[in-house]
Amino acid sequence: MARLIPDILMFEHSYRCYPVSFIDKAHLENGDKIIMPPSALDHLASLHIEYPMLFELRNSSASRVTHCGVLEFIAEEGLIFLPYWMMENMLLQEGDIVQLKNVSLEKGSYVKLQPHTSDFLDITNPKAILETSLRNYSCLTTGDTIMVAYNNKKYYIDIVETKPSSAISIIETDCEVDFAPPLDYKEPEKPQPNLRSKKRALEVEEVAQKIPKFNPFTGVARRLDGKLSTELPTSGTDPGLKQKQQEAGENVCSSKPSTSASRSHSGKLVFGSNANQSQSQKGTPKVVPVKSSEEETQKVEEAKFEAFTGKSYSLKG
Numbered sequence: 001m002a003r004l005i006p007d008i009l010m011f012e013h014s015y016r017c018y019p020v021s022f023i024d025k026a027h028l029e030n031g032d033k034i035i036m037p038p039s040a041l042d043h044l045a046s047l048h049i050e051y052p053m054l055f056e057l058r059n060s061s062a063s064r065v066t067h068c069g070v071l072e073f074i075a076e077e078g079l080i081f082l083p084y085w086m087m088e089n090m091l092l093q094e095g096d097i098v099q100l101k102n103v104s105l106e107k108g109s110y111v112k113l114q115p116h117t118s119d120f121l122d123i124t125n126p127k128a129i130l131e132t133s134l135r136n137y138s139c140l141t142t143g144d145t146i147m148v149a150y151n152n153k154k155y156y157i158d159i160v161e162t163k164p165s166s167a168i169s170i171i172e173t174d175c176e177v178d179f180a181p182p183l184d185y186k187e188p189e190k191p192q193p194n195l196r197s198k199k200r201a202l203e204v205e206e207v208a209q210k211i212p213k214f215n216p217f218t219g220v221a222r223r224l225d226g227k228l229s230t231e232l233p234t235s236g237t238d239p240g241l242k243q244k245q246q247e248a249g250e251n252v253c254s255s256k257p258s259t260s261a262s263r264s265h266s267g268k269l270v271f272g273s274n275a276n277q278s279q280s281q282k283g284t285p286k287v288v289p290v291k292s293s294e295e296e297t298q299k300v301e302e303a304k305f306e307a308f309t310g311k312s313y314s315l316k317g
Helices: 039-047 085-089 118-122 126-134 195-210 241-255 259-263 273-282 293-302
Strands: 012-019 033-035 052-059 065-074 081-082 097-104 108-114 137-139 145-151 153-163 165-170 178-179
Touching: 052 273, 065 085, 065 137, 081 085, 081 097, 085 145, 085 165, 108 118, 118 153, 126 145, 137 153
Parallel strands: 012 081, 033 065, 108 178
Antiparallel strands: 012 097, 033 081, 052 065, 052 097, 108 153, 137 165, 145 153
């Protein structure tokens, strides 16, 4: 809050207010300086108040308060001239009565600003423009709406917060400035998914669920020679796979007749030199049991080819 000067040094008067445009001082719209009558200067000089002179403006009918500085003492007696944006903040009309008294404000250390429109952020260097514009201001009050003019356009900015008090002096002080999102700022909306693409994704998911999943290492195991393997793989994902493979192997094996077994019961007569000798000795042919085809195959495999063997013949015969 504003720290009031003791009553001994108090300056307090009521004046009728008018816009500065009435006295061809339109340039004062870019700031918070007012025009006061010469009698006010005489009174203030006699009080030996602090400089720069700062004042509290109060509209009792609307319970509105703001603070300002003074530029000149050239107004007619009983009148003061204010920037129009200040009259708007105070809800004042031309010729309304306003109370004016001098105050001493603490130097500001922090201020939070909120632009009315987002186009203020489109300025190339808004911070530099703001610093230049605030040089025309003597003080800032929480709740006020100031006007910043740039490139033939007016930007309105709310004073959201000030520290260390609700009214601060910004003359010859380092003040931290923060920005709140503009009043017309809207969060970017998240893109809604296309209904057609969403429906297509559901259809693809349904088709994918109908397709049987791939199970590795399934089926009947066979050797390289085409015969069934006696050992079935156990690494399949199906727990009943081994039993199915064993049953399939038994069915295939049982469907083929055993040739070795059928041949083991058959025999044949072998005639040769040994057979003739035995017949001449005993008079009856000797029946020799025939070895199984597996034994014969084994015997043939064991026999090796020997080159240049057998009987020799001469050219004479």
